Amino acid sequence: MKLISWNVNGLRAVLKKGFLATFTALDADIFCIQETKMHAGQAEVNTPGYHQYFNYAERKGYSGTAVFTKYEPLHVTYGIAPFFDDDEGRVITLEFPKFYLVNCYTPNSGGELKRLDFRGGWDEAFRAYLVALDKKKPVIFCGDLNVAHEEIDIKNPTSNHHSAGFTDQERADFTMLLNENFIDSFRHFHPTQVTYSWWSYRFAARSRNAGWRIDYFCFSKRLLPQLTDAQILTTILGSDHCPVELDTTNELAPDQDPVNKEESPA
Template identity: 60%
Template sequence: MKLVSWNVNGLRACVNKGFTEYFAQTDADIFCVQETKLQEGQITLEIGEEYSQYWNYAIKKGYSGTAVFTKIKPISVRYGIEEDQEPEGRILTLEFEAFYLITVYTPNAKRDLSRLDYRLVWEDRFRAYLQQLDAIKPVIVCGDLNVAHQEIDLKNAKSNKGNSGFTTEEREKMTQLLDSGFLDSFRHFYPDRTDAFTWWSNMPKVRERNVGWRIDYFLCSARLAPSLTDAQIDAHVTGSDHCPVVLLMKDEAGL
């Protein structure tokens, strides 16, 4: 079973930069996207009739938004945390027979950290939500979590300490989440791999020199570890300032 997650930084723009070609080539069972930046009716995505499409749009036009395209019909779909309608369209939860799948676009603390307090409260709500689901069946979380957890997860750790996405507070929230029964699938397979990044600034030559951050993840309930077979970063794929991340699982772990 193959699951893919990609912050496309505007799906309409990404479609013009190779999204549909990558989508077809990767042939995922479940494909999640974040930061779609569109409203209902603004795109007709030709991805094949075998995929069901689920969208959570932000109220604000051209902002945020998530979507999931799946070959396997979910038992249920939830938009937002619990029954809340998230106005920024940041969360989609699909329930399958063997697990819950959540795709998420975590709020950015902003460069001046003006949204850090909001972010930290949001993190606590989100962790509680995942724990609630995990008490029922295993959970897989994917998306742009907007944090580089450890120094190994970004190129210039020393100069970025305290910056948005690498504050002590944001990193501690990720630690709390992992300590509550989840694992970072990439680090599960590659605990010491360096220069493995999923986001690069649009500044000139930054991506070419691989001066990046790893802020896109597949997190899983720890008890799913025996079912995982690999976690990959498709850093060669352009079309966004983020690249896709991939989780591979044994078929019998699925649906």
């Protein structure tokens, strides 16, 4: 199976930049997006052959997540209650027969780290949520996790040491999460490769490759035999982020036929 995750920085905006052509070309079995920045009915996303699930933020034009999947899940959950009361549409969880798929848009700590305490509470709650799921069956979680974990994951680690997404607290929280028997897929398959997934729109950062790796696929360690590769698709444009990919064996695929492409999306 192929899984894709992409922070599109506004689904309505990226639809005008060839999103559907990219979506079709990637042909993922499960396609997760973050920062949809929309509410129901504000855009038509025509994806024949996929079930669609959206989690909208209460605040208009803000946050939001979505999942498009060829396989119908056993169950879908929105948010991470009771671990955190989230009205920002940040998490969708799909339960499949052999694993949970969790799509997440982690809160940014903001300018001058004004939201760092909120972010710390989120990190603690999200970790507890994933650990609870992992006790039931293995987990694959993905999304814009808003942290560059190690110095290799950011172009300018010294000057960004106290910036949102690269504070000691956020990095330590991510280490704690991985220590709960989870693996960062890209760093597992490419331990020394320097590749970024987000670039500021300012200062021609993308053309200079002055970026951060803050978009991830992570997974329960016991899934390792079923995982084959992880990639960062840096050539795909349309957002300040690029998509990231996780490839698995067909052993993880549900024992069902994908949704009929002639059917209307769910």
